[in-house]
Amino acid sequence: xxxxxxxxxxxxxxxxxxxxxxxxxxxxxxxxxxxxxxxxxxxxxxxxxxxxxxxxxxxxxxxxxxxxxxxxxxxxxxxxxxxxxxxxxxxxxxxxxxxxxxxxxxxxxxxxxxxxxxxxxxxxxxxxxxxxxxxxxxxxxxxxxxxxxxxxxxxxxxxxxxxxxxxxxxxxxxxxxxxxxxxxxxxxxxxxxxxxxxxxxxxxxxxxxxxxxxxxxxxxxxxxxxxxxxxxxxxxxxxxxxxxxxxxxxxxxxxxxxxxxxxxxxxxxxxxxxxxxxxxxxxxxxxxxxxxxxxxxxxxxxx
Amino acid sequence: xxxxxxxxxxxxxxxxxxxxxxxxxxxxxxxxxxxxxxxxxxxxxxxxxxxxxxxxxxxxxxxxxxxxxxxxxxxxxxxxxxxxxxxxxxxxxxxxxxxxxxxxxxxxxxxxxxxxxxxxxxxxxxxxxxxxxxxxxxxxxxxxxxxxxxxxxxxxxxxxxxxxxxxxxxxxxxxxxxxxxxxxxxxxxxxxxxxxxxxxxxxxxxxxxxxxxxxxxxxxxxxxxxxxxxxxxxxxxxxxxxxxxxxxxxxxxxxxxxxxxxxxxxxxxxxxxxxxxxxxxxxxxxxxxxxxxxxxxxxxxxxxxxxxxxxxxxxxxxxxxxxxxxxxxxxxxxxxxxxxxxxxxxxxxxxxxxxxxxxxxxxxxxxxxxxxxxxxxxxxxxxxxxxxxxxxxxxxxxxxxxxxxxxxxxxxxxxxxxxxxxxxxxxxxxxxxxxxxxxxxxxxxxxxxxxxxxxxxxxxxxxxxxxxxxxxxxxxxxxxxxxxxxxxxxxxxxxxxxxxxxxxxxx
Numbered sequence: 001x002x003x004x005x006x007x008x009x010x011x012x013x014x015x016x017x018x019x020x021x022x023x024x025x026x027x028x029x030x031x032x033x034x035x036x037x038x039x040x041x042x043x044x045x046x047x048x049x050x051x052x053x054x055x056x057x058x059x060x061x062x063x064x065x066x067x068x069x070x071x072x073x074x075x076x077x078x079x080x081x082x083x084x085x086x087x088x089x090x091x092x093x094x095x096x097x098x099x100x101x102x103x104x105x106x107x108x109x110x111x112x113x114x115x116x117x118x119x120x121x122x123x124x125x126x127x128x129x130x131x132x133x134x135x136x137x138x139x140x141x142x143x144x145x146x147x148x149x150x151x152x153x154x155x156x157x158x159x160x161x162x163x164x165x166x167x168x169x170x171x172x173x174x175x176x177x178x179x180x181x182x183x184x185x186x187x188x189x190x191x192x193x194x195x196x197x198x199x200x201x202x203x204x205x206x207x208x209x210x211x212x213x214x215x216x217x218x219x220x221x222x223x224x225x226x227x228x229x230x231x232x233x234x235x236x237x238x239x240x241x242x243x244x245x246x247x248x249x250x251x252x253x254x255x256x257x258x259x260x261x262x263x264x265x266x267x268x269x270x271x272x273x274x275x276x277x278x279x280x281x282x283x284x285x286x287x288x289x290x291x292x293x294x295x296x297x298x299x300x301x302x303x
Numbered sequence: 304x305x306x307x308x309x310x311x312x313x314x315x316x317x318x319x320x321x322x323x324x325x326x327x328x329x330x331x332x333x334x335x336x337x338x339x340x341x342x343x344x345x346x347x348x349x350x351x352x353x354x355x356x357x358x359x360x361x362x363x364x365x366x367x368x369x370x371x372x373x374x375x376x377x378x379x380x381x382x383x384x385x386x387x388x389x390x391x392x393x394x395x396x397x398x399x400x401x402x403x404x405x406x407x408x409x410x411x412x413x414x415x416x417x418x419x420x421x422x423x424x425x426x427x428x429x430x431x432x433x434x435x436x437x438x439x440x441x442x443x444x445x446x447x448x449x450x451x452x453x454x455x456x457x458x459x460x461x462x463x464x465x466x467x468x469x470x471x472x473x474x475x476x477x478x479x480x481x482x483x484x485x486x487x488x489x490x491x492x493x494x495x496x497x498x499x500x501x502x503x504x505x506x507x508x509x510x511x512x513x514x515x516x517x518x519x520x521x522x523x524x525x526x527x528x529x530x531x532x533x534x535x536x537x538x539x540x541x542x543x544x545x546x547x548x549x550x551x552x553x554x555x556x557x558x559x560x561x562x563x564x565x566x567x568x569x570x571x572x573x574x575x576x577x578x579x580x581x582x583x584x585x586x587x588x589x590x591x592x593x594x595x596x597x598x599x600x601x602x603x604x605x606x607x608x609x610x611x612x613x614x615x616x617x618x619x620x621x622x623x624x625x626x627x628x629x630x631x632x633x634x635x636x637x638x639x640x641x642x643x644x645x646x647x648x649x650x651x652x653x654x655x656x657x658x659x660x661x662x663x664x665x666x667x668x669x670x671x672x673x674x675x676x677x678x679x680x681x682x683x684x685x686x687x688x689x690x691x692x693x694x695x696x697x698x699x700x701x702x703x704x705x706x707x708x709x710x711x712x713x714x715x716x717x718x719x720x721x722x723x724x725x726x727x728x729x730x731x732x733x734x735x736x737x738x739x740x741x742x743x744x745x746x747x748x749x750x751x752x753x754x755x756x757x758x759x760x761x762x763x764x765x766x767x768x769x770x771x772x773x774x775x776x777x778x779x780x781x782x783x784x785x786x787x788x789x790x791x792x793x794x795x796x797x798x799x800x801x802x803x804x805x806x807x808x809x810x
Contacts, residue, residue: 079696107473115747115791117490117665117694119328119483124696139476140483144463182757182773183742202743202793206733240695241751 035062036297037288038254038263043302046229047095049251053225054099056297057253063222066104068170072096072136074227075177075192076112076127078238079120085230086239088177090126092227092251096173097134108136109165112195115238139165146198153284154214156207161198166219174221174257178228178264180236180244183208185274187237188261189224190216190281209276213284216257224260226252228267258287259294266291304590305581308380312387319384323446324486326657327664330699337705339384340655343439344368345525349422350706353431353650360705368532375533379519379526380574385438386519392508393515393557407514407559409603412572415520415527416604417612422524424616432619434654434682436524441504444682447656447663448494448671449501455491458482492663493690496671496682515557519574530571531602535595540573542566546587552579562599570600626678636676637686637784637804639669640693640720641701641710644809645676651708654682658700658709667691668786669700684709686722688786688802693722695749695785710810718750723784724806725754725777732799734774738762742773744788744800754781755788779806 039056041049054060064070074088082090093110100108110131114121118140122128128138146161166172176192183205184191190212194201197215204211228250232239239245248267254260258281265275272278272289282289319339326336337360340346347364351357367378379386422433434440465475494500510517519526546565553561556579560572568579580588604612639658642648654671662669662684668691671682684700686693698717701709712720725744733741734757745755757773764770777800784802792798 079694116696116749117328117667120665120694120696123329137476137480139480142462142466142476142479143459144466182745183740200793202741202791205741205743205746205793206737206739208740235751235753237746238749239751240749244751 034295035255036295037256038252038259038294038296039299040263040296041251041253041299041301043249043300046089046092046227046251048301049229049249050092050095050225050253051099052299052301053251053253054096054223056299057223057255060096060099060103063173064100064103064105064171067106068104069168070100070105070108070171070173071165071169072100072108072110072131072173072175073166073192073196074110074112074127074175075187075195076121076125077115077195079116079124080239081124082126083230083242083245084239085177085179085232085245086237087121087125087127088175089227089229090130092225092229093127093175094130094134094136096175096225097131097136100171100173101135105171109139109169110136111139111141111163111165113141113163113197114195143198149218151214151218153217155210157204157211157214160215160218162218163196163198166193166196171223172219172221174224176224176226177231178226178267179232179239180234180268182236184212184277185270186265186268188226188264189221189257190261190277193219210280212277213280213286216281216286217284221257222255224254224257226260226264228252228264231267233268256287256294258282258289259291260287262289262291263294263296304577308575308577311381312390315382316384316387319442320446323443323451323660326661326703327486327488328661328697328699330661330702336661336703337655337657338363339382339439340443340653340657341705342367342378342382343437343525344371344378345422345433345437345528346440346653346706348528349426349431349433350651350653352423352426353429354647354706355429355650356707358705358707360707368529371529371532371536373536374538374575375536375570376526376529376574378529379523380576383438383525385442386516386574388442389508389511389516389518390557392511396511398512398514406553406563409559411521412559413603413605413608415522415524416531416602417608417615418522419524419527419531420604420609420612421616421619424613425620428617428620429650430620430624431650431653432623433524434652436522437653437655438518438523438525440653440655441507443655443657443660444671445500445504447660449497449504451660452492452494452497455488458487459491488664490663490667492667494659494670496673499673500671500682514559520558520572526574534571534600534602536570537592537595538575538590539570539593539595540568540579540588540590541593543587543589545585546583547585549584551582551584552588555579555582567599571602623679635804636672636680637688637723637786637802638807638809639684639686639700639709640698640717640722641712642809643708643710648708648809649679649683651706652683653706653708655705656682656684657703657705658684661699661703662691665697665699666694666785666787668693668790686786686802688789689798690790692787692790693785695787719783721783721806721808723786723802723804724779725782725784725786725788725800725802727775727777727800728797731794731797732775733794734772735799738764738770738772740773741793741799742775743791743793745775747787747791749785749787750781750783752781754778754783775800782806 035058041053078086080086145164181187234244341363344364347361659669668686672685701711729735
């Protein structure tokens, strides 16, 4: 984001800091003048967690300016209800919508190219209803709105079809849910962007770790918010069995998309080395893989 | 009375279209989209006879049939949506006006009774062939596989164009989304049978070139059935003595039901459209309740033809039965979940495509078959996984099937019913053939202990290096045959995994 507004941010964070000070107990290892790259909010309702996590980053005003258009990309890929943890939490999505509109966004769209039939997914995920109520335009994906994008620095994927809104919106917010996925180990922010792709996405599954990074080279999310309120431990990404769901009551928000994914992975029983794409992505300069080099702020709302 | 009848026809037709359009996922309204199909007495009678079972949803047709006894063929003239479409076509088509006024030929009138008699005979031997003839099933079918998909195609093309107009873009997206939420399917439906079904329908409409309501006059077995029952109707046509014998009523009668003595009409043929009431220059014609004995009520089927019809029915069914041998082994098709055992299924299914229509709004796996399941199975619904899949959270095909050929299953039950079994084709599947990871099938497998699992093994990849590859396999006990694996397989052409009807459960 632009340097010009740093002064504003400081003022706002100070305020936000005061406001949340009474809830914040975890040591804040961040220089007060800088925003953390990563905020982890724990132990409250999805909406509260999102609110606190984004405020911890400096508030939505840092990312969304008055009159801008926003695209929120949650995971709405599966015909599942929120309890089954296959789609992004609808209350969390609705909260982000509200915050974007409060920050003055002229339009907030929410969409995903689903795997199961779109109408079922939009409805049963609960996202259609709650995001609409919050004031978003929840839209179905229209085939004719995919556009070919060249990815000159892509290693294996040199071009692909991307959804117009993801390319042209002023602000892109990535909102995946953290869950198990056999080919990528776990699916987080990087994998979530397959939902803005057209074409035969199954072809990306061979050499997935390289290809998913190639795809991410073509998009610039201003903010990644990982929903780990409920996470899916097995039988992902479609899930369905409540026994495979763990309730973590955690939301991870950040501007460094590699770090955000790396942090979310710590919630799972998985070695970071298994998520090979993170290494490739950090080598491509998309973010920081070593979490000890990242400014992280943890907020525990239970106390 | 003619105006009232026209309004009734238009309203019933619009109601038919409305019911058709609202039958789509998630189908929460639960409005009976099958209402018109159930109102067809032919469907009710033959399915009850061939299926040898009483299905409550078939009662409406029986009621309409009973009402024909006093009130005649009001269904044909006032309600039947196909009749309305034919009337509209008749209005559009220009026929050669005959110079001298002669009564059009009655030569083909017997055919409909012949068809009816053949159908009933066949149904006695538990063979159901009305699906080709029933007017409501026919119209639902052509709407499902041809008219609606073509409409969707046009609207989609218009939207695609509108999206390219920059300043309209956001408005267009609003409109598109509204359409999606109300009447429009997310996906364009595709049906291989669209062309043959549409052309057969077009042939029936083109009969209008010969005479008006040619199909209804000469072929429709539903009309024949209602006609036989309305022989002794008490709601009937009267002509008072202001009649000048001008013959306009006979000329304008769409059913050719008025005799050469214009005061008489055939109670079997008359559909009470009241055209004669309205065109009479001296207002001599009217309808009222009266004694049933007056007039002509000839069912135009000689005893000889009746016998021939029965023979034709039996011959026809034997021919078709003989053409399909040992379906259990040779039949390759996947049926929708909850379909009755094949014999019973065929007895009941009237090929209305209601299931196909609603499936297109979710997984979209159902297609009308051609001869994949034998000659007996033409246009029955089959699941074609490469084109669509059986959506795990959907049981709508059973909910819209009014004959019970597909049973209504609770969603929890349906999720456990096996319609087939997936097999890997190891000469196609990417990990097995090319030693590269893929597992798209596993990703989409909807059962919560996934039916597709994998072994991690070392193998030499396409670049010559040894690597760990995930080799998938199917657990037969878990697989329900929904076909999403075959559908989502990223290979071009034949998939690396395919579903057969092995393990199929038909209760």
